[in-house]
Amino acid sequence: MKVKPVNHAKAAEAFLEDAPHLTFHDERLWDMRQKRDQQMHLLPEWQELRSRASAIKEHTLANLPEYLEQFEANAKKNGIHVHWAADGAEHNRIVGEILEKHGAKSLIKSKSMVTEECDMRAYLEPRGVVVTETDLGERIQQLDGQMPSHIVVPAVHKLVPDVARIFAKNYNTDPNDDSPQSLAESQRMAARPVILTADAGMTGGNFLVAETGTFVVCTNEGNADLSATVPNLHIATLGIERIVPRMADMGVFVRLLSRSALGSPITQYTTHFRGPQKGGEMHIVLVDNGRSARLGMEEFWTSLKCIRCGACMNTCPVYRRSGGLSYGAVYSGPIGAIIDPTFNERKYSTLPFASTMNGSCTNVCPVKINIHEQLYKWRRVLAEHHELPFVKREIMHMAGKLMGQPTLYRTAINGTEVALSSLPRFVLYNWLNPWGKHRELPHPVKQTFHSWYKKNRLKGKEESKGGKA
Amino acid sequence: MSSRDTILATLRANRPDPAAHELPPVAVLGDMDAGKARFEDALQLLGGQILLPQEGDTLASAIARRFPDAKIICSAVPDFEGTIRLEDVASPQQAAATDVLVVRSPFGISEMGSIFLSEAQLNSLNSAAHLTQHIVVILSEKNLTANMHTAYVERPEFHTAHYGVLMTGPSATADIQGVLIRGAQGVRSLSVWWE
Numbered sequence: 179m180k181v182k183p184v185n186h187a188k189a190a191e192a193f194l195e196d197a198p199h200l201t202f203h204d205e206r207l208w209d210m211r212q213k214r215d216q217q218m219h220l221l222p223e224w225q226e227l228r229s230r231a232s233a234i235k236e237h238t239l240a241n242l243p244e245y246l247e248q249f250e251a252n253a254k255k256n257g258i259h260v261h262w263a264a265d266g267a268e269h270n271r272i273v274g275e276i277l278e279k280h281g282a283k284s285l286i287k288s289k290s291m292v293t294e295e296c297d298m299r300a301y302l303e304p305r306g307v308v309v310t311e312t313d314l315g316e317r318i319q320q321l322d323g324q325m326p327s328h329i330v331v332p333a334v335h336k337l338v339p340d341v342a343r344i345f346a347k348n349y350n351t352d353p354n355d356d357s358p359q360s361l362a363e364s365q366r367m368a369a370r371p372v373i374l375t376a377d378a379g380m381t382g383g384n385f386l387v388a389e390t391g392t393f394v395v396c397t398n399e400g401n402a403d404l405s406a407t408v409p410n411l412h413i414a415t416l417g418i419e420r421i422v423p424r425m426a427d428m429g430v431f432v433r434l435l436s437r438s439a440l441g442s443p444i445t446q447y448t449t450h451f452r453g454p455q456k457g458g459e460m461h462i463v464l465v466d467n468g469r470s471a472r473l474g475m476e477e478f479w480t481s482l483k484c485i486r487c488g489a490c491m492n493t494c495p496v497y498r499r500s501g502g503l504s505y506g507a508v509y510s511g512p513i514g515a516i517i518d519p520t521f522n523e524r525k526y527s528t529l530p531f532a533s534t535m536n537g538s539c540t541n542v543c544p545v546k547i548n549i550h551e552q553l554y555k556w557r558r559v560l561a562e563h564h565e566l567p568f569v570k571r572e573i574m575h576m577a578g579k580l581m582g583q584p585t586l587y588r589t590a591i592n593g594t595e596v597a598l599s600s601l602p603r604f605v606l607y608n609w610l611n612p613w614g615k616h617r618e619l620p621h622p623v624k625q626t627f628h629s630w631y632k633k634n635r636l637k638g639k640e641e642s643k644g645g646k647a
Numbered sequence: 648m649s650s651r652d653t654i655l656a657t658l659r660a661n662r663p664d665p666a667a668h669e670l671p672p673v674a675v676l677g678d679m680d681a682g683k684a685r686f687e688d689a690l691q692l693l694g695g696q697i698l699l700p701q702e703g704d705t706l707a708s709a710i711a712r713r714f715p716d717a718k719i720i721c722s723a724v725p726d727f728e729g730t731i732r733l734e735d736v737a738s739p740q741q742a743a744a745t746d747v748l749v750v751r752s753p754f755g756i757s758e759m760g761s762i763f764l765s766e767a768q769l770n771s772l773n774s775a776a777h778l779t780q781h782i783v784v785i786l787s788e789k790n791l792t793a794n795m796h797t798a799y800v801e802r803p804e805f806h807t808a809h810y811g812v813l814m815t816g817p818s819a820t821a822d823i824q825g826v827l828i829r830g831a832q833g834v835r836s837l838s839v840w841w842e
């Protein structure tokens with residue numbers, strides 16, 4: 179049986195109908211984007227940091243096998259058990275075996291997109307392991323039986339009453355509790371005893387450092403450090419692309435990550451794990467799951483530079499107005515749209531169309547991934563592979579005519595009065611008609627990407643206005 | 648072939664040309680102010696506090712004033728008594744009863760207001776730093792480094808500690824409708840005491 183493509187536009191319609199959720203979601207993410215801008219403006223070296231981050235990542239990806247071997251050797255020297263998983267199934271089997279060997283029945287974990295990729299909870303739970311997400315947002319999603327809708331703020335599509343309802347059902351709290359403070363306190367009180375009695379702890383991780391065999395975890399709530407240090411057994415799962423060569427490179431990435439993600443200078447916790455704690459055991463699972471194949475895709479390999487900050491999601495008008503769940507994939511938003519098709523080209527064939535191509539994602543990306551160009555390239559690839567419904571192919575045909583010839587495209591949407599009033603509407607709405615049906619974009623495009631780029635590149639100051647989507 | 652070897656072989660076959668992607672030299676960029684004022688501003692932005700001495704104050708009297716209801720004050724430093732010493736705390740379960748933990752940090756980062764802790768400061772009971780309700784961190788101005796670059800370049804701890812955490816203010820979350828809450832699952836407050 180053929181997998182059906184995710185009907186992203188249709189799934190988003192329900193979200194679009196729900197004004198309070200939609201408005202909050204849109205504004206909250208836009209607020210994160212603006213806080214990011216404020217942080218950026220405080221650092222004159224911001225563009226230099228982005229260039230460095232991009233160059234370090236590209237170098238590392240080009241030398242990935244050597245750096246992974248170096249990481250493995252150093253981690254082993256420090257007493258970490260290193261495992262390699264070709265795909266999600268192998269990852270889950272490895273984790274299951276480690277837990278079984280220790281007779282571990284209760285696992286506390288912090289947020290990890292890789293374990294979502296592997297659908298690990300669904301594997302462990304039937305085998306008698308109780309998995310408790312300890313990140314507040316992720317826990318809300320777990321209790322509600324949903325995937326995270328955002329890679330940094332998993333429950334950002336929910337409002338206070340939603341959380342009150344979920345906690346009332348699971349924690350016996352007041353269903354009418356309208357205080358985020360007291361709801362967060364309920365999570366703390368519910369999680370503490372589980373943390374104190376857990377058999378094993380699990381974390382994801384943001385970076386691997388080849389030079390020292392360290393992995394680095396950047397979080398805010400304290401739950402990751404609790405999950406890693408309270409039980410004697412700590413398992414960490416990271417994608418193989420998360421590596422940097424030297425400890426000194428971490429400066430570049432830590433300075434960019436939280437500023438890009440939440441607009442705070444640094445996460446409350448930046449934790450460096452270089453070996454097991456006294457009396458403890460530490461495992462790390464290095465997960466491929468399609469990454470090594472992606473490295474060979476000439477037009478798409480740079481998506482592996484991603485540090486999962488979520489900035490491209492926060493800035494994307496389509497993401498803000500459709501919600502992460504409508505993408506029907508672990509990774510949503512612009513980054514999701516360019517990596518999901520590498521997991522399943524047919525299933526995620528519609529996602530590269532969930533973009534207005536305003537280029538804002540590319541401008542905010544701290545590692546300079548050319549996201550919007552990759553979106554466009556995916557559209558072409560998918561069209562070639564006939565994964566597109568007929569209508570979209572037709573629209574592509576017209577759009578392709580424009581976008582396939584950059585000069586023509588630029589002239590068409592920027593050159594004349596007529597084009598300005600008619601073509602952007604077509605480009606923005608018609609090939610994504612369900613968006614256009616509802617209302618105009620909340621933050622109207624004041625400048626097209628190209629006119630912005632031309633202007634700002636000349637000034638040598640990228641993105642001062644860029645991505646005002 | 649093991650998954651390890653398959654993955655490495657695929658990476659070797661698929662990677663872009665290494666010669667086209669040089670490793671840039673280590674970056675040391677940005678503001679080089681390693682001052683106390685910058686540290687304090689950054690710390691307070693992230694919700695951390697400065698424990699300010701009043702006339703004739705000792706650390707003990709300042710803590711007593713700041714945490715009047717604290718019953719268990721655990722000390723991880725030789726020069727402060729507390730009600731219990733960290734060496735006498737046997738397990739995370741016992742550490743979970745702590746109201747205030749007093750530790751000494753080997754360095755802070757002015758750019759961020761971050762303090763560093765490792766197993767060396769926590770008597771290898773790393774969870775104690777996160778299970779306590781509040782933490783008081785003794786820090787010396789002379790141990791401030793300017794920013795993240797200088798920290799990673801200069802500090803040997805990143806190459807030696809098994810567990811090394813940069814804590815910047817207390818635990819926090821904004822996962823419920825975007826409302827920022829200080830004191831999520833780890834410490835409810837983090838205060839710095841200058842020595």
Ligand code: SF4
Binds near residue numbers: 486489542547549
């Ligand atoms: S693609 Fe860039 S902006 Fe988007 S999550 Fe990854 S690093 Fe962040």
